[in-house]
Amino acid sequence: QVQLVQSGTEVKKPGASVKVSCKASGYTFASYGITWVRQAPGQGLEWMGWITAYNANTYYAQKLQGRVTMTTDTSTSTAYMELRSLRSDDTAMYFCARNDGYCSGYNCYLAHWGQGTLVTVSS
Amino acid sequence: ELVLTQSPATLSLSPGDRATLSCRASQSVSSYLAWYQQKPGQAPRLLIYDASNRATGIPARFSGSGSGPDFTLTISSLEPEDFAVYYCQQRNNWPPSLTFGGGTKVEIK
Numbered sequence: 001q002v003q004l005v006q007s008g009t010e011v012k013k014p015g016a017s018v019k020v021s022c023k024a025s026g027y028t029f030a031s032y033g034i035t036w037v038r039q040a041p042g043q044g045l046e047w048m049g050w051i052t053a054y055n056a057n058t059y060y061a062q063k064l065q066g067r068v069t070m071t072t073d074t075s076t077s078t079a080y081m082e083l084r085s086l087r088s089d090d091t092a093m094y095f096c097a098r099n100d101g102y103c104s105g106y107n108c109y110l111a112h113w114g115q116g117t118l119v120t121v122s123s
Numbered sequence: 124e125l126v127l128t129q130s131p132a133t134l135s136l137s138p139g140d141r142a143t144l145s146c147r148a149s150q151s152v153s154s155y156l157a158w159y160q161q162k163p164g165q166a167p168r169l170l171i172y173d174a175s176n177r178a179t180g181i182p183a184r185f186s187g188s189g190s191g192p193d194f195t196l197t198i199s200s201l202e203p204e205d206f207a208v209y210y211c212q213q214r215n216n217w218p219p220s221l222t223f224g225g226g227t228k229v230e231i232k
Contacts, residue, residue: 035221037167045159045167045210045223059219095166101173106153108214108221111178113166 002026004096004114011120012086019082020117022096029077030054033099035110036070036081038092046092050099051079086121093118125150125215127224135232142198144227146211151191157212158187158196160205161226167210171196198229206231 007021022034035050049060051070058070069082079096094117097110126149136142146156156174159167169178171187174194184199198205211224 037223044226045161045212047221047223050219050221061220062218097166100169101155103214103219106155106214106216107173108155109157109169109172109212110159110167110221111169111172113168116166 002098002112004098004112006094006096006114006117009118009120011122014087014121014123016086016121017082017084018086018119019080020094020096020119022079022081022114024077024079024098027098029072030074033103034070034072034079035097035099037095037097037110039095039116040089040092043092048081048094050103052103053099083119086119088121091119091121125152125213125222127211127213127222129209129211129224129227131227132225133228133230135230136201137232138201138203140201140232142196142201142205142229144196144198144209144229146189146194146196146224148192148194148213152213152216154190155213156187156189156194158185159210159212160207161210162207170209201229205229 003025005023033052036048051058071080096114098112100111101107101109128147130145158171161167175187186197208226208228210226
């Protein structure tokens with residue numbers, strides 16, 4: 001079965017960086033893109049960006065441009081999300097999810113999710 | 124920029140009631156829409172894709188309908204495990220991205 005297993009809880013100081021991993025299993029990793037979504041405490045879901053499978057193209061939310069980098073390592077079937085210059089409002093649960101449907105078109109949805117990684121930014 | 128507006132923000136119902144959740148898109152981008160259920164401390168779970176197709180393992184009491192810009196998620200008879208927050212989601216045209224609605228919380232009355 002498809003599984004996405006994320007790295008553990010992180011506590012960072014303002015200005016630091018965090019790198020969250022998402023290890024995939026149960027499917028051909030290179031055939032599906034990965035989306036990253038975050039959720040601040042008590043808030044809704046916020047799309048951060050995605051990385052396509054076949055050519056590792058990335059698309060980031062405008063508000064995160066310049067601070068976020070998404071990568072993949074096909075040899076280990078792992079996706080990574082690095083967020084730099086952390087601020088207190090980056091405190092959130094971070095989820096990875098597999099791009100399902102046809103995300104090059106409009107038929108794009110997320111059928112498989114990681115368990116989430118809590119990132120806390122505090123001095 | 125695409126905005127998805129969900130209503131109501133909170134729905135207070137009893138087990139066995141019918142729940143009707145709305146999602147309205149600010150632009151008629153496409154007829155494709157997904158619905159997710161999220162319980163506290165858990166990742167979202169896909170319920171509906173392509174506006175009306177149930178995801179694998181989703182009970183038949185969940186149904187989706189509509190086309191741009193108005194979509195509806197209906198839960199025909201609420202079970203205790205259905206009390207949760209529900210989000211709708213669409214893909215934007217350009218730049219490629221996903222937009223989520225603000226969520227509807229279905230709570231026990």
